[in-house]
Amino acid sequence: MKVFISSDIEGTAGIVHWEQVLNGPEYESGRTLLENEVNAAIDGAADAGASEFLVNDAHYLMQNLRPERLHGRASLISGKHKPLYMMEGLDATFDAAFLVSYHGSISAEHAVLSHTYNPSVVYHAELNGHVVGESGINALVARHYDVPIALITGDDATAEEMRRIAPDCECVVVKRSITRFAAESLHPEVACERIREGAARALARLGQMSAPAIDLPATLEVQLTTSDYAELGTWLPNVERTGPRSLRLTDDEPLRLYRAWVALMAITRAIREQE
Numbered sequence: 001m002k003v004f005i006s007s008d009i010e011g012t013a014g015i016v017h018w019e020q021v022l023n024g025p026e027y028e029s030g031r032t033l034l035e036n037e038v039n040a041a042i043d044g045a046a047d048a049g050a051s052e053f054l055v056n057d058a059h060y061l062m063q064n065l066r067p068e069r070l071h072g073r074a075s076l077i078s079g080k081h082k083p084l085y086m087m088e089g090l091d092a093t094f095d096a097a098f099l100v101s102y103h104g105s106i107s108a109e110h111a112v113l114s115h116t117y118n119p120s121v122v123y124h125a126e127l128n129g130h131v132v133g134e135s136g137i138n139a140l141v142a143r144h145y146d147v148p149i150a151l152i153t154g155d156d157a158t159a160e161e162m163r164r165i166a167p168d169c170e171c172v173v174v175k176r177s178i179t180r181f182a183a184e185s186l187h188p189e190v191a192c193e194r195i196r197e198g199a200a201r202a203l204a205r206l207g208q209m210s211a212p213a214i215d216l217p218a219t220l221e222v223q224l225t226t227s228d229y230a231e232l233g234t235w236l237p238n239v240e241r242t243g244p245r246s247l248r249l250t251d252d253e254p255l256r257l258y259r260a261w262v263a264l265m266a267i268t269r270a271i272r273e274q275e
C-alpha cells in the first residue's frame with residue numbers, strides 16, 4: 001500500500017505563531033514538532049500495512065522536514081517551485097493521500113494561523129459553493145487522480161472544512177482554535193498518539209472511502225484583497241472577473257483548475273505593496 005503525505009505546519013499541536021513556522025527563533029522547535037506528527041502518520045499507516053511513503057513538504061520554503069529523520073524510509077519532495085505545489089508527487093498509483101498539519105481557511109471564524117495559500121492576496125475562496133481553504137483546493141488533485149484523502153490532521157476548523165469536501169476522511173483534531181493566534185493544544189505526545197491511531201484507522205476503512213466528492217465542472221469563486229490581484233487573474237485563460245476584487249475559475253478537469261489556481265498564486269506574487 002502506497003501513501004502520499006502533504007505536510008503543512010500550522011496545524012501542528014503547540015503551534016500558534018508565525019515565529020514558530022517561519023524564520024523566528026522558535027522555528028527549530030516548530031519543525032521538530034511537525035516532524036514528530038508526520039512520523040506519527042507514517043507509523044500509523046505502517047501499522048495498517050502501508051509500505052511505501054512519499055512526503056511532500058508543502059510549507060513556505062518547503063525544506064522544513066529533515067530527510068534523515070523521516071520514518072518508514074519515506075521519500076521526500078522538498079524545495080520550492082513545484083508545478084503541483086502542495087500536492088506535487090501525487091498520482092494514480094497511490095492508495096491514499098494524507099494531509100498532515102493543515103489549518104483552517106482565511107474565512108473560518110476560529111482558526112489559528114488561518115490563511116488560504118497567500119494571506120496577503122486571498123481573502124476568501126469557495127469551491128462549488130463550499131468555503132474552502134488549502135485542504136479543499138488541494139482536494140482537486142486527489143479528485144483528478146481518484147485517490148481518497150484518507151486522513152487530515154490539524155485544528156477543529158480544519159476538520160470541519162475537510163468534511164464538506166471529503167465526508168469519509170478520518171480527521172484527527174490536535175488543537176482547538178480560540179482565535180487566529182491562540183489555541184488549546186494536546187500535549188505533543190498525545191497528539192502524535194492520536195495521529196498514529198487515526199492513520200491506522202483511516203487505512204483500515206480505505207475500502208469504504210472514495211476520492212473527494214467534487215462535482216464537475218468545478219468552480220472556484222475567489223475574492224482577492226485588492227483589485228490589482230483580480231486584474232492579474234484575468235490574464236489567465238478560463239478566468240472570469242466577477243467583481244472589482246473577485247474571480248471565477250471553472251473547469252471540467254480538476255487538475256487543470258488546480259493548475260490555474262497555482263498560476264494565480266504565482267503571478268500575484270509579482271505585485272508587492274511596499275516596493
Ligand SMILES: [Zn+2]
Pocket residue numbers: 008009010103117134
Ligand atoms: Zn498552509
